Amino acid sequence: MIKNADVVVIGGGVIGCSTAYNLARLGAGKVVVLEKNYLASGATGRCGAGMRMQWGTETNCLLSRESVKMLSHLPDLLHVNVDIEFTQNGYLMPAYSEKMAEQFKKNLILQKSLNIPARWVTPEESLEIVPFLNTKGMFGATYCAEDGHCNPFKVTEAYAQAAKNLNVEIYTDTEVQGIVTKNGKIISVRTNQGNIQTDTVVNAAGGYAKTVGRMVGVELPIFPERHEILVTEPVEPTMGPMVMSFYHNLYCQQSPHGSFIMGIGHPNEPESYNIKSSWQFLRDMAERLVEILPPLAGLNVVRQWAGLYDMCPDRTPILGSSPAFNRFFTAAGFSGHGFMISPITGQLMAEMVMGKPTAFPIQMFDAGRFDRGELFVEPSVV
Amino acid sequence: MNHNDIIICRCEDITLGEIREQIAQGKHTLEEIKRACRSGMGPCQGRTCAPLIVSEIAKATGKPVAQIPLPTFRPSTSPIKMASLLGGDQHD
Numbered sequence: 157m158i159k160n161a162d163v164v165v166i167g168g169g170v171i172g173c174s175t176a177y178n179l180a181r182l183g184a185g186k187v188v189v190l191e192k193n194y195l196a197s198g199a200t201g202r203c204g205a206g207m208r209m210q211w212g213t214e215t216n217c218l219l220s221r222e223s224v225k226m227l228s229h230l231p232d233l234l235h236v237n238v239d240i241e242f243t244q245n246g247y248l249m250p251a252y253s254e255k256m257a258e259q260f261k262k263n264l265i266l267q268k269s270l271n272i273p274a275r276w277v278t279p280e281e282s283l284e285i286v287p288f289l290n291t292k293g294m295f296g297a298t299y300c301a302e303d304g305h306c307n308p309f310k311v312t313e314a315y316a317q318a319a320k321n322l323n324v325e326i327y328t329d330t331e332v333q334g335i336v337t338k339n340g341k342i343i344s345v346r347t348n349q350g351n352i353q354t355d356t357v358v359n360a361a362g363g364y365a366k367t368v369g370r371m372v373g374v375e376l377p378i379f380p381e382r383h384e385i386l387v388t389e390p391v392e393p394t395m396g397p398m399v400m401s402f403y404h405n406l407y408c409q410q411s412p413h414g415s416f417i418m419g420i421g422h423p424n425e426p427e428s429y430n431i432k433s434s435w436q437f438l439r440d441m442a443e444r445l446v447e448i449l450p451p452l453a454g455l456n457v458v459r460q461w462a463g464l465y466d467m468c469p470d471r472t473p474i475l476g477s478s479p480a481f482n483r484f485f486t487a488a489g490f491s492g493h494g495f496m497i498s499p500i501t502g503q504l505m506a507e508m509v510m511g512k513p514t515a516f517p518i519q520m521f522d523a524g525r526f527d528r529g530e531l532f533v534e535p536s537v538v
Numbered sequence: 539m540n541h542n543d544i545i546i547c548r549c550e551d552i553t554l555g556e557i558r559e560q561i562a563q564g565k566h567t568l569e570e571i572k573r574a575c576r577s578g579m580g581p582c583q584g585r586t587c588a589p590l591i592v593s594e595i596a597k598a599t600g601k602p603v604a605q606i607p608l609p610t611f612r613p614s615t616s617p618i619k620m621a622s623l624l625g626g627d628q629h630d
Contacts, residue, residue: 194570201573309573389581389617413576433613442623453624456617458581461610 157350158325161188163509164345164352166332166368167360168193169200170308170495171487173315173326174502175358175509177234180322182510187324188354189316190347192331196312199362200495202431202463204385204419206398206409207496208247208303209272212263212535213472217270218516219497226499227306234318240310241412246397247303248277248285249536250294250448256402257295259535264298274300286395288451303398305411308495315502332361335371335484342372342483356483358505363429363464365474365488374478377526378489379427381467383419384437386460388452390414395449400538404444407538408452416455420444421538431462465492470531475505476522485509486523492537546594547587549580557591561598568592568609581617584609 163184165176168191179187191197207227209220226233227242251257260276267274277299279291285299316326327349334346335357344353361368363380390413398409408418420441438460446453468474468489477485487505494501500515507514525531542555552575560571568584568591571577577591578584588608596603 194567196573197569313574387579388620435613438614438618438623442620445620446624453621454619456581456619457614457623458617459579459583459612460614461612 157327157347158186158188158352161186161352161354163187163356163358164354165189165358165360166345167191167198167362168195168316168326168328169198169360169362170196170312170315170498171362171490171501172358172360173312173319174498175360175487175505176324176326177315177319177322178502178506179509180319180324182506182512184506184510187319188352189319189324189326190330190332190345191326191328194328195316195326196309199463199466200308200312202385202461203308203495204407204409204417205305205308205411205495206247206303206407207306208300208398208400210247210249210263210267210274210298210300210303210536212259212266213532214266214270215472215516215532216493216497216534217267217272219500221270221272222500222515223497224302227311230311230314230499234314235321236314236317238310238314238317240314241305241307243412244302244304246285246299246301247400248282248297248299248397249400250282250289250297250403252293252295252401252403254295260298263536267300272300273302274298285397286399286449288449289399290448290450299397305398305409311495311498332368332371337372337481340481342481356509357485358509359484359486359488362466362488362494365466365486369486372481372484374480374484374523376474376486376489376523377469378474379467380429380464381425381427382430382462383421383425383465383492384433384460384462385417385419386438386441386457388416388455389458391455399449401448402536402538404448405538406444406448408445408449415458416452418445419538429464431464433460433462466494467491469526471534471537472521472532473501474521474523475501475518476508478523491534546590547577547580549582550576552577552587554594557594558598561595566595566599567607568595572609578609583612
């Protein structure tokens with residue numbers, strides 16, 4: 157194992173790999189990625205693989221808009237030959253109450269001002285997009301035709317290959333066990349495979365970001381929360397967009413492979429590292445799904461799994477260094493929407509670590525915002 | 539016959555050649571190979587292909603088969619219709 161590095165990135169998910177690639181591209185010197193299992197083994201590879209630009213805060217709109225732009229030609233951008241299965245079949249987001257419709261229309265004004273091509277559709281128009289949608293009780297929906305899907309394993313693989321091409325060292329099966337510090341400075345990172353001397357660490361450990369923060373005595377308000385998901389047998393293309401309903405707390409999308417991927421949020425899910433599947437999920441999922449997309453009840457479920465959202469209290473990630481350690485950077489707390497903003501996030505993190513001006517202002521997303529009471533509450537999360 | 543054309547994962551149509559290519563790229567566990575090429579993701583959930591891929595990994599790495607970890611076994615045991623999950627409140 158390498159003994160010295162200019163930057164050590166902890167976490168081999170899409171955020172870690174994207175950050176490492178961008179660091180190398182900007183000339184950060186020797187960059188190392190440490191992953192305790194294999195690449196995309198955590199939240200990245202367990203996510204719903206959707207990609208949407210319909211958000212309620214300006215930052216999320218901007219980050220996702222830029223990321224979609226990058227994903228549309230990612231292999232060219234990274235000079236790698238990986239098919240990332242990028243498809244734009246839209247997101248349809250039905251509203252079931254006046255309040256929800258009002259919030260969505262507010263979001264639309266914001267999205268339009270940022271050139272995101274989302275629009276309001278009536279229940280009748282929704283049926284032209286998804287003919288078998290149950291529109292009972294629907295006030296209408298927002299629809300953005302340029303939202304879509306991307307394969308998380310392949311995107312991570314693309315970034316990892318591009319990073320390796322720029323001499324980034326990626327160590328899998330390598331668990332970080334501690335970070336040695338002295339007088340507010342990082343000295344080295346201790347792993348089960350040896351120690352690496354470095355003065356700069358990027359914490360991209362997803363649900364484990366709090367644990368990594370504690371290694372330098374920084375308390376990050378990020379907590380892990382299990383979210384469950386299932387996949388059906390593949391069938392002919394029958395549903396274009398992702399259907400995402402905050403009322404049902406559900407999302408469901410047909411992947412390019414033909415299978416339907418779907419999940420629900422559970423309001424009482426406790427903070428834990430549990431990623432075991434539950435039988436209750438199958439039943440709850442089926443119940444809510446048939447309410448909104450009745451014909452899908454005829455599909456066979458082939459597999460279910462679970463993963464961790466790295467939740468932040470305001471559902472907006474922490475991107476930045478900490479006051480106590482100015483070379484300890486965190487890129488975590490994505491609260492269920494890290495994958496879809498990973499291309500631009502990796503770039504912004506690398507710019508920040510390198511002390512360069514960032515493409516978008518992100519200094520307000522540091523961990524200190526919770527002490528200052530300056531939160532950015534994202535209203536649109538399942 | 540070219541052995542590389544043999545179907546190893548019959549649910550997802552993955553050939554021996556594709557599996558060998560993944561192993562050659564450094565993917566030495568079922569978990570990684572599955573995520574890269576979908577082997578074992580179909581209706582049988584790897585019941586047929588898992589032991590075949592394990593023996594390929596063992597051949598390529600020189601490790602005994604017993605040391606190649608199996609992937610997580612996930613529910614359901616066999617494919618089940620969403621509609622069937624909704625029954626059962628009363629005795630049918």
